[in-house]
Amino acid sequence: MSDPSAHITHDLTTVHQAFVHVMADVQGIAKKDQNTQQRFHFRGIDAVMNAVGPALREHGVVIIPQALNISTERYESKAGAGMKNSTVHMQYTVYGPNGDHFVGSAYGEAADSGDKSVSKAQSVAYRTFLLQGLTVPTQEPDPDSSVHERAAVQLSPIAQAKNELAELLTGANIDLMGFASWALTPHGGSINISATDSVPAIRTLIDRVRKDADTIRGEVPHA
Numbered sequence: 001m002s003d004p005s006a007h008i009t010h011d012l013t014t015v016h017q018a019f020v021h022v023m024a025d026v027q028g029i030a031k032k033d034q035n036t037q038q039r040f041h042f043r044g045i046d047a048v049m050n051a052v053g054p055a056l057r058e059h060g061v062v063i064i065p066q067a068l069n070i071s072t073e074r075y076e077s078k079a080g081a082g083m084k085n086s087t088v089h090m091q092y093t094v095y096g097p098n099g100d101h102f103v104g105s106a107y108g109e110a111a112d113s114g115d116k117s118v119s120k121a122q123s124v125a126y127r128t129f130l131l132q133g134l135t136v137p138t139q140e141p142d143p144d145s146s147v148h149e150r151a152a153v154q155l156s157p158i159a160q161a162k163n164e165l166a167e168l169l170t171g172a173n174i175d176l177m178g179f180a181s182w183a184l185t186p187h188g189g190s191i192n193i194s195a196t197d198s199v200p201a202i203r204t205l206i207d208r209v210r211k212d213a214d215t216i217r218g219e220v221p222h223a
Contacts, residue, residue: 015096025055060097086117161202
C-alpha cells in the first residue's frame with residue numbers, strides 16, 4: 001500500500017521570496033481612472049487589485065487587513081452638502097505559501113457625503129500599501145519638486161487687540177495678571193479682558209496705558 005504523504009508537495013518558499021516573485025510580475029500600473037471634478041488621472045483601487053491580484057494568487061500570497069485606528073470628522077462642502085471625512089490606519093499581515101508572514105501598515109483618507117468614507121479610506125490605504133510594498137513606479141512628481149509656505153494665521157480683530165495690549169503691557173513692565181485684575185475694578189473700567197469680545201473696550205485700555213503707563217504701573221498689583 002502506497003504512502004499518501006509521498007504525493008504531497010511541500011512548498012518551502014518563504015513569504016519574502018514569494019513577495020519578490022509578485023514584485024517581479026507587477027512592473028507597472030497605468031493611470032486609467034479620472035477625477036472629473038479636479039480633472040486628473042489616477043490609479044484606482046480596482047486597477048491596482050486587477051494587476052496585483054493574479055500575481056498574489058499565482059505565488060500563494062494572502063494579505064489580511066486589520067484596522068488599527070479610524071478617526072472621522074463631519075463638515076460641510078463649499079456647496080453646503082454634509083460630508084464625512086475619515087482617516088484610517090490599516091495593518092496588513094502578508095502570508096506566504098508556507099504559512100510564514102510579515103506585517104506592514106499604511107494610512108488612508110477619504111471623504112463621502114453618505115456612509116462610505118471609511119471604506120473609501122481603507123481602499124486608499126490598501127492601494128498605498130500595495131504600491132509602496134511592491135515598489136510599483138507611480139510616475140508622479142517627486143515630493144521635493146515643489147515647495148510652499150503656510151499662509152499667515154489670520155487673527156480676529158479682538159485677538160489682535162488683546163495681543164497688542166499684551167505687548168504694550170510687557171514693554172511698559174506692567175504685570176499682565178495684575179493688569180487684568182486692575183481692569184476689573186471700576187477705576188480700571190470694569191472690563192474682563194479674557195472674556196470680553198469688545199474691541200473698543202480693549203482699545204480704551206490700550207489708550208490708557210499709552211497715556212499713563214507710569215501711574216497704572218503703580219496701581220497694578222504684582223503676582
